[in-house]
Amino acid sequence: MNINERVETAKFDLNERENLIREYTPFIIKQLSNFLNKYIDDKNSDELSIGLMAFNEAIEFYDYGKGSFLNFSTMLIKRRVIDYLRKNYSENTIPIEMYCENKDDYESENRMLEMISFKSLLSLYNITIKDLVKESPKHKDTREIALKIAQTICNSEKLLKYLKIKKVIPIKEIVKILNINKKTIERHRKYIIALVIIISEDLPILKQYLNIESEVPQV
Known part of the structure; x- marks a missing residue:
């Protein structure tokens, strides 16, 4: 089975869900690290906890007919991290436009979030x-x-x-x-x-x- 099919099984099979989360923890860490542009502690960090919960949430709400699960989970991980940053830091830390609401188009949201990441990385070099x-x-x-x-x-x-x-x-x-x-x-x-x-x-x-x-x- 491919990842999309495994997720469909994991919706109703707790063991498969735990296996998926364990197997894809490196993937989750990579998404967090790239989006936040910093090292993520794989043992104990608020960001990793958020990423794991978001991945689990992605399994729960993934719709097989609407595209790639990994794209959907990436979108959801980034969205939950943005929520966390907005709640725990000043309002000016994360631009309001970074938070997307179009739940029906995973690919479109992923493109938007990727562009946000790109802009953030460019800003490290004072480039717009x-x-x-x-x-x-x-x-x-x-x-x-x-x-x-x-x-x-x-x-x-x-x-x-x-x-x-x-x-x-x-x-x-x-x-x-x-x-x-x-x-x-x-x-x-x-x-x-x-x-x-x-x-x-x-x-x-x-x-x-x-x-x-x-x-x-x-x-």
């Missing part, structure tokens, strides 16, 4: 969606070069870690590896960083737009 619209390369060959640079960074644990810690592109190393003009990297810095985020983070919907499937080091 407007910046990307304004500064994205106009020519196909330039976009291809930018993607090649981003993939080079993502394929190197050292370069990826440098970018995430320093919040700047390791230009000298990229120039050496790809023999690319330094100004090309500087001119398209924000676009390249956005590509790195899409490739290296858990953003499957945005990856589809780039036709990127490869796994990269996680740091």
